[in-house]
Amino acid sequence: MPTVLDGIISGVREDLGRRRAALPVGALESRLSEVAPALDPMPGIRSAEGVAVIAEVKRSSPSKGALADIPEPGLLARSYAAGGASAISVLTEERRFSGSLADLDEVRAAVRTPLLRKDFMVDPYQVTEARVHGADLVLLIVAALDDALLRDLSDQARELGMTTLVEVHDAAELDRALALDPALVGVNARNLKTLEVDPRTVTDLLPRIPDHIVGVAESGVGGPADVARYVRAGAGAVLVGEALVKDGAPETAIRAFIDAASEVRAAARAGAAGE
Numbered sequence: 001m002p003t004v005l006d007g008i009i010s011g012v013r014e015d016l017g018r019r020r021a022a023l024p025v026g027a028l029e030s031r032l033s034e035v036a037p038a039l040d041p042m043p044g045i046r047s048a049e050g051v052a053v054i055a056e057v058k059r060s061s062p063s064k065g066a067l068a069d070i071p072e073p074g075l076l077a078r079s080y081a082a083g084g085a086s087a088i089s090v091l092t093e094e095r096r097f098s099g100s101l102a103d104l105d106e107v108r109a110a111v112r113t114p115l116l117r118k119d120f121m122v123d124p125y126q127v128t129e130a131r132v133h134g135a136d137l138v139l140l141i142v143a144a145l146d147d148a149l150l151r152d153l154s155d156q157a158r159e160l161g162m163t164t165l166v167e168v169h170d171a172a173e174l175d176r177a178l179a180l181d182p183a184l185v186g187v188n189a190r191n192l193k194t195l196e197v198d199p200r201t202v203t204d205l206l207p208r209i210p211d212h213i214v215g216v217a218e219s220g221v222g223g224p225a226d227v228a229r230y231v232r233a234g235a236g237a238v239l240v241g242e243a244l245v246k247d248g249a250p251e252t253a254i255r256a257f258i259d260a261a262s263e264v265r266a267a268a269r270a271g272a273a274g275e
């Protein structure tokens, strides 16, 4: 029985086939020289106050349908940057998330913040495409890739100067992700095969991520209390979509996430000092 993820990937492959026919890989690669070098998101993520917020431009989703119109993704991205987001995730998948590479272009033109191309990467063409459109990071979903392709895409991203966010949902996937020694490992509370969201997936797996890798809690952040719970479990970053695109004041919401994380860290420091 095909899963939700299988259905998404089969649409992604069809759309990719059309783009590749319109712009063959050689022509795409020749555009790499016209793009500014990729930004390194890690200094900003590691030094973020409280928690690094990766704020997502997300119009719709398979689980929730339409979330927000977002006629000007560049404007939304500016408010994310003003709120203190350490990186911005732009969903480029078209069929289920109503995103596009044009959104990535618009956001790139609007902000200097590091950008994640959030899509279902199954082919090296997409990684090149991400860089050509100004992305600094790519998402690699372990559940969507065999080990060989996972490593190839990871190596390719590194060669292009990009950072990978390697996403997992269970302990076996986490072992496969850690074998790549990526800068960022995301634990998604959402099971991409069933769409069920369970924050315990995040709080169970984050403590298994070594300290030199930043653990990113993905999905299911509705408010500051969720951020606090994820930070207590070891999250160095949170990736948030729905709560920000549906909030009329994303800057304030991001600030509240950062403040909640800072309180957790202050309490931990006080506890360690025996106060």
Ligand SMILES: O=C(O)c1ccccc1NCC(=O)[C@H](O)[C@H](O)COP(=O)(O)O
Pocket (backbone or CB within 6 Å): 004, 056, 058, 061, 062, 063, 064, 188, 190, 192, 195, 218, 219, 220, 221, 239, 240, 241, 242, 243
């Ligand atoms: O969001 C979905 O419904 C979804 C379904 C299938 C595959 C991926 C999906 N979302 C991608 C994400 O993981 C989220 O966009 C991201 O973590 C932010 O989640 P949220 O804050 O809950 O919008």
